[in-house]
Amino acid sequence: MDVEELKKLVAREALKFIEDDMVIGLGTGSTTAYFIRYLGQMIERGQLEDVYGVPTSHQARLLALEHGIPVVSLDEVDAIDVAVDGADEVDPSLNLIKGRGAALTMEKIIEYRAGTFVVLVDEGKLVEYLGKKMPVPIEVIPAAWKAIKEELEIFNARAELRMGIRKDGPVVTENGNFILDAWFERIDDPLDMEIELNTIPGVVENGIFADIADIVLVGTRDGVKRLER
Incomplete structure (x- = not known):
């Protein structure tokens, strides 16, 4: 199959x-x-x-x-x-x-x-661990995306603004926000990382469940x- x-x-x-x-x-x-x-x-x-x-x-x-x-x-x-x-x-x-x-x-x-x-x-x-194949999507307030991208360096993460495929410019969520895709080396404590990411000002929510x-x-x-x- x-x-x-x-x-x-x-x-x-x-x-x-x-x-x-x-x-x-x-x-x-x-x-x-x-x-x-x-x-x-x-x-x-x-x-x-x-x-x-x-x-x-x-x-x-x-x-x-x-x-x-x-x-x-x-x-x-x-x-x-x-x-x-x-x-x-x-x-x-x-x-x-x-x-x-x-x-x-x-x-x-x-x-x-x-x-x-x-x-x-x-x-x-x-x-085996989260982050092995996929980045963590992070929904962010548009005005703060660049500052948040820089903040993610503290977590040794490489973040990219998600761009639209059939539109010019970044992907815009149904809430009117942007998405940063953050690549981590590995995530050993998902719950702690989920909470930590959501404490960054300008972050609406992140994709760790x-x-x-x-x-x-x-x-x-x-x-x-x-x-x-």
């Missing part, structure tokens, strides 16, 4: 966590897009009733509406039963790096509040492997 097939495999497996009368946090990214599509199919077939989605981004919202999932905002619900999202890296303690889709702030807000946070990845996302994932579904050539905290 190629990577896309592995993504579909874990997306289908995540449906087992969804029941009637649930509020579901809908993550952002290619793997979660498959989950949203399959969830919409179940609703259309009458296999699920009274299910509502809380999207983490415009992308997730548009996909949910396209596939017939009723959408509500965070302030319209009392609780989120399950959140489903992907990740860019997963370490052995199930700490994550997320944010390649630039929706990390709302993802963290919603997934932190979920009763169960289910992460969907293929086996290539498993790493420590001690938040409950279940990680890993797509492998031998099927889905389930990891739990």
Whole structure:
């Protein structure tokens, strides 16, 4: 199976966590897009009733509406039963790096509040330590990006302003901010690093998700492997 097939495999497996009368946090990214599509199919077939989605981004919202999932905002619900999202890296303690889709702030807000946070990845996302393959996305106030980039040198990090691919200039988040991608030599204490980064003035949020994932579904050539905290 190629990577896309592995993504579909874990997306289908995540449906087992969804029941009637649930509020579901809908993550952002290619793997979660498959989950949203399959969830919409179940609703259309009458296999699920009274299910509502809380999207983490415009992308997730548009996909949910396209596939017939009723959408509500965070302030319209009392609780989120399950959140489903992907990740860019997963370490052995199930700490994550997320944010390649630039929706990390709302993802963290919603997934932190979920009763169960289910992460969907293929086996290539498993790493020995965070920062091995991917940078840490950091959402920053535009006026402060250069000062924050210099501040990150204290952490021996090399940061780059993320530039748009199909637009001129930097990527702008849905909150109107910029993204710095920070490369660290390695991150041995993700929780401490997550907290430290958020103390830098001008930082809105960072892409380290420590001690938040409950279940990680890993797509492998031998099927889905389930990891739990």
